[in-house]
Amino acid sequence: EAGVAQSPRYKIIEKRQSVAFWCNPISGHATLYWYQQILGQGPKLLIQFQNNGVVDDSQLPKDRFSAERLKGVDSTLKIQPAKLEDSAVYLCATGDSYEQYFGPGTRLTVT
Amino acid sequence: AQSVTQLDSQVPVFEEAPVELRCNYSSSVSVYLFWYVQYPNQGLQLLLKYLSGSTLVKGINGFEAEFNKSQTSFHLRKPSVHISDTAEYFCAVSGINTGGFKTIFGAGTRLFVKA
Numbered sequence: 001e002a003g004v005a006q007s008p009r010y011k012i013i014e015k016r017q018s019v020a021f022w023c024n025p026i027s028g029h030a031t032l033y034w035y036q037q038i039l040g041q042g043p044k045l046l047i048q049f050q051n052n053g054v055v056d057d058s059q060l061p062k063d064r065f066s067a068e069r070l071k072g073v074d075s076t077l078k079i080q081p082a083k084l085e086d087s088a089v090y091l092c093a094t095g096d097s098y099e100q101y102f103g104p105g106t107r108l109t110v111t
Numbered sequence: 112a113q114s115v116t117q118l119d120s121q122v123p124v125f126e127e128a129p130v131e132l133r134c135n136y137s138s139s140v141s142v143y144l145f146w147y148v149q150y151p152n153q154g155l156q157l158l159l160k161y162l163s164g165s166t167l168v169k170g171i172n173g174f175e176a177e178f179n180k181s182q183t184s185f186h187l188r189k190p191s192v193h194i195s196d197t198a199e200y201f202c203a204v205s206g207i208n209t210g211g212f213k214t215i216f217g218a219g220t221r222l223f224v225k226a
Contacts, residue, residue: 004154040218040219041218041219042115042201042203042216042217042218042219043155043201043216044216045213045214056213091154091155093154093155098143098160098162098205098212099145099157099160100155100157100214101157102147102154102155102156103154104152104153104154105152105153105154107152
């Protein structure tokens with residue numbers, strides 16, 4: 001079974017620029033999560049989708065972050081404009097019940 | 112709402128020694144408990160989970176954890192560690208809240224196995 005795919009793996013941008021991350025879930029998984037993992041911390045949920053509907057986006061900074069999941073499959077997370085404090089690893093995970101399967105993450109560095 | 116506290120940020124241990132990584136949680140609802148491992152530059156991988164039933168849970172790579180409801184703990188143990196166990200370990204708790212099914216992760220414990 002193929003795992004969760006994410007791209008790019010690494011991204012370096014300057015502050016105030018925009019960036020987008022892509023996630024392709026495990027086939028058949030209805031639930032998709034985006035997490036932000038700052039160095040030295042555990043993952044923090046940004047947004048959770050059930051199929052193509054948003055279940056929880058209470059911790060998503062909506063003034064600069066947006067996410068969508070078209071047709072309930074792939075998902076993109078966008079930051080516009082980026083700030084220095086957005087430097088982190090962005091993890092995508094998908095699940096079919098209580099268990100989550102994580103992708104390798106995208107390491108974002110904002111300079 | 113739930114919260115998770117991993118009591119040790121770093122745990123150095125010699126190869127073949129036993130190890131325990133501690134995790135305490137708080138929740139006003141019934142919870143499910145998980146331990147994940149993260150190797151450098153990789154995503155998280157599930158080690159083991161407690162959903163119900165036996166409080167002693169066995170996972171991959173020789174790890175096990177014990178759910179203690181009275182002490183609200185879910186400590187991870189391995190009787191003999193290998194160099195390859197060097198990684199970051201995250202405890203997580205999931206439960207039903209007003210906003211739906213939520214998972215909260217601890218801050219992580221870095222296990223460093225020395226030769």
